[in-house]
Amino acid sequence: MLSIQNLWFAFGQQQLFSNLELQLAPGLHWLSGANGSGKSSLLRIIAGLDKAQQGSIKFHQHQVGAAPYQQLVAISADAVAPLQDNTVLGVLQLVARCRGIALDHFMLHARAFALDPLMQQKVALLSLGQQKKLSLTLALATQAQLLMLDEPFNALDPEALSYCCAALMQAQQRGALVLIASHLSPQKFAVQINQHLELKAGGHLSITAL
Amino acid sequence: MGTYLLLRYKLFKQQASDAFAPLKQFSFMLLLVAGHALLGLWAPLVLLGFQLFNPELSTTERWPYLQMLLVIMFCWQGSVAWQQKPVAEQYFVESLAPSAKVAWLSNKLMALLNQLPFWFFTLPVFIYLLLSSKSMAWLDAIQLLLVLLVLCWFFKTRQTSWLALLVVFVLPAASFWSVALVVVMLIEREVLAYLSRASYAAGRLIRYWLFWFFGEQKNKAMLLLIIFVLALWHYWLVQQLKAEALLFINSVFIWILALLCYAQQKLWQQHLASQHYFWQSCCTSRQRLSLKLMNVLPLLPGSLVALLLFDSFTAFLTLLLAALLSFWSTLRLLSVAICCFIVVLLLNGQGIWA
Numbered sequence: 001m002l003s004i005q006n007l008w009f010a011f012g013q014q015q016l017f018s019n020l021e022l023q024l025a026p027g028l029h030w031l032s033g034a035n036g037s038g039k040s041s042l043l044r045i046i047a048g049l050d051k052a053q054q055g056s057i058k059f060h061q062h063q064v065g066a067a068p069y070q071q072l073v074a075i076s077a078d079a080v081a082p083l084q085d086n087t088v089l090g091v092l093q094l095v096a097r098c099r100g101i102a103l104d105h106f107m108l109h110a111r112a113f114a115l116d117p118l119m120q121q122k123v124a125l126l127s128l129g130q131q132k133k134l135s136l137t138l139a140l141a142t143q144a145q146l147l148m149l150d151e152p153f154n155a156l157d158p159e160a161l162s163y164c165c166a167a168l169m170q171a172q173q174r175g176a177l178v179l180i181a182s183h184l185s186p187q188k189f190a191v192q193i194n195q196h197l198e199l200k201a202g203g204h205l206s207i208t209a210l
Numbered sequence: 211m212g213t214y215l216l217l218r219y220k221l222f223k224q225q226a227s228d229a230f231a232p233l234k235q236f237s238f239m240l241l242l243v244a245g246h247a248l249l250g251l252w253a254p255l256v257l258l259g260f261q262l263f264n265p266e267l268s269t270t271e272r273w274p275y276l277q278m279l280l281v282i283m284f285c286w287q288g289s290v291a292w293q294q295k296p297v298a299e300q301y302f303v304e305s306l307a308p309s310a311k312v313a314w315l316s317n318k319l320m321a322l323l324n325q326l327p328f329w330f331f332t333l334p335v336f337i338y339l340l341l342s343s344k345s346m347a348w349l350d351a352i353q354l355l356l357v358l359l360v361l362c363w364f365f366k367t368r369q370t371s372w373l374a375l376l377v378v379f380v381l382p383a384a385s386f387w388s389v390a391l392v393v394v395m396l397i398e399r400e401v402l403a404y405l406s407r408a409s410y411a412a413g414r415l416i417r418y419w420l421f422w423f424f425g426e427q428k429n430k431a432m433l434l435l436i437i438f439v440l441a442l443w444h445y446w447l448v449q450q451l452k453a454e455a456l457l458f459i460n461s462v463f464i465w466i467l468a469l470l471c472y473a474q475q476k477l478w479q480q481h482l483a484s485q486h487y488f489w490q491s492c493c494t495s496r497q498r499l500s501l502k503l504m505n506v507l508p509l510l511p512g513s514l515v516a517l518l519l520f521d522s523f524t525a526f527l528t529l530l531l532a533a534l535l536s537f538w539s540t541l542r543l544l545s546v547a548i549c550c551f552i553v554v555l556l557l558n559g560q561g562i563w564a
Contacts, residue, residue: 048310049301065310080305081298085224098214098306 001025002046002146002177007055009038009045016041020055022205024179026145028172028191031181033199039181040079042199043148046179047075059146059177076139077150081131084124088115088134091123095138109137112163129155140167147171147178153189165190211312218316221303222323273387276350280357280378280391353388360392364399373398375434415497419504422481432474439466471532478505506533 007020016038033039044050046057048065062069082091092106110116113133118126126134132155139147149168153161168191171178180186186193198206307313337351374395381387423429443463451459482489482501489498 044301047305049305051310067309067312070307070309075305077301079298080301081296082302083221083299084296094217095306098217098308100213 001060002179003056003058004046005056007045007057008053009041009050010053011041017052020205022197024177024195026172026175026177027194028168028178029180029195029197030186030193031179031197031199032183032185033181034201035183037199037201039183039199040077040150043075043077043150043179043181044079046146047073047080047148049075049080072145073148074139074142074144074146075148075150076135076152077148078132078135079150080135082123082134082138084122086123087120088123088126089119091134092119092137095142099142101142105143106137106141109141109167110134112167113137113160127155129157129160132156133160136164136167140171143171143174143176145176147176148181149178150181151183152180153182153184162190211308214307214312215316215319217306218303218320219323222320276354276387277378279354349385353386356388357391357395360395364396375430379437415501416504419478419501419507422478423505426477426481428477429474432470432477436467436470436474439463439470443467468532475505475532 002022002024004020004022007017007022008015009017009020020042031039031042041050045052046064048070051065057064059069059072062072083094086094088110092110093103096103096106107116110119110133113136115130115133115137118130123131123134132152136149136152139149152164152168156164168178168180172192172194180191180193186196200206304313304317307316374391377391377394381390384390443459446459446463447456479502489501
């Protein structure tokens with residue numbers, strides 16, 4: 001269970017969230033909202049990459065930022081870019097080493113995303129879709145209990161899109177909490193979502209259970 | 211945690227070597243220069259070490275050496291900083307940290323590692339000045355430490371002070387020189403904080419270039435290196451030298467300056483190349499040409515200094531070479547330039563040592 005209580009967050013003078021409350025059970029949750037409504041910021045705050053001015057975020061009773069919490073979290077977002085001056089293989093090895101996960105898990109997803117011919121390629125030279133595939137590979141291979149994906153379907157080709165949806169359904173089945181932030185409609189994709197959250201200006205959330 | 215810290219160290223090392231990538235293109239040239247420095251050609255550098263450690267000198271006499279040391283300190287500050295990585299990549303590396311505390315700790319450790327070289331430069335000087343019995347040396351030591359602490363604690367690495375650098379060059383050898391320096395540094399810090407809130411990067415192309423030029427640490431390091439080489443050249447010209455030696459020294463410094471100008475120009479061209487399609491899509495060919503030429507602007511004050519300090523023919527040669535190197539698209543010209551340099555060395559070297 002992800003529990004967010006009394007969350008306050010601002011970028012300079014712009015207050016993004018004030019007193020945000022949210023409880024999410026394991027399952028697939030779709031977070032939508034207009035551009036600039038704070039979807040990506042919310043994901044980064046939950047991932048522990050940005051610090052809220054006030055409030056508490058807990059997952060399985062662990063506080064955000066604590067080692068047991070961070071072990072359970074993975075994020076894929078354009079704002080969390082793999083190191084551009086490294087090769088694809090180098091980045092996979094680096095994350096495998098940091099996460100303490102066998103490289104084979106990463107290679108499995110990389111092959112499914114057709115990244116295997118690009119292993120020696122520098123990340124900076126990858127196309128937009130290829131960079132998205134690499135970012136998804138890194139997030140999916142960690143088998144995280146709290147998986148956050150920011151616009152995961154942008155720029156993906158049909159094969160990659162279908163593999164990504166299948167991988168998300170698998171994560172849902174193994175009891176993970178998957179939070180997808182997207183400005184698109186969930187009906188367009190082959191995923192069965194449990195809850196649709198809509199983020200409105202001022203950081204207000206409306207929740208529709210499905 | 212250990213694995214993560216090791217990884218951060220490896221990334222730091224990689225970034226440090228990338229920071230000076232333009233200089234690598236003429237590393238052979240630098241090797242030659244270093245060889246000559248070993249032979250005592252660059253006496254002022256050697257003097258820096260000796261004179262700073264000389265307790266017999268008064269503050270006024272020691273000031274040029276303190277000045278050099280301060281310049282080196284400012285050069286180092288932030289030249290290979292973690293903060294220079296794009297924010298998205300910083301997020302990525304921090305997302306791999308086992309906990310928020312480890313991410314914070316590793317950020318601090320890397321900042322400290324980045325500052326080590328200038329602690330290494332300064333601490334022995336500080337200890338020696340402190341131990342020497344002269345009261346003025348003792349005062350210098352305290353002041354040096356004060357400037358160092360202000361730099362480390364109050365400045366983000368990408369924010370070292372341009373104004374302070376200027377002050378170092380114009381500050382009279384006053385007893386309490388650090389007070390003026392620290393005040394200027396802190397004022398600039400506030401100005402930078404204000405400017406970061408204003409959108410002065412927008413608008414005209416020249417404003418965009420200014421934004422890049424003052425924001426990029428490598429520019430500061432490169433410009434200082436150019437000023438430093440000019441100062442050394444001037445030092446040699448005022449010595450009583452044989453005509454052959456003068457020719458030799460002029461040729462050495464012409465090449466070094468031209469190559470540094472080339473490296474400075476390349477930094478801007480690399481930056482433009484990284485946004486190639488953006489400029490291609492939104493600028494006319496004339497605007498793109500002026501963008502390419504814009505980085506010549508810092509050379510103008512340099513050329514004025516060169517014209518004032520050196521004979522105009524030498525200054526003209528330097529600028530011509532710098533311009534040719536800057537705009538030549540292949541490195542072939544650079545190879546020719548290095549060959550010419552070696553020939554000059556061979557022709558004139560004997561005359562000097564004879």
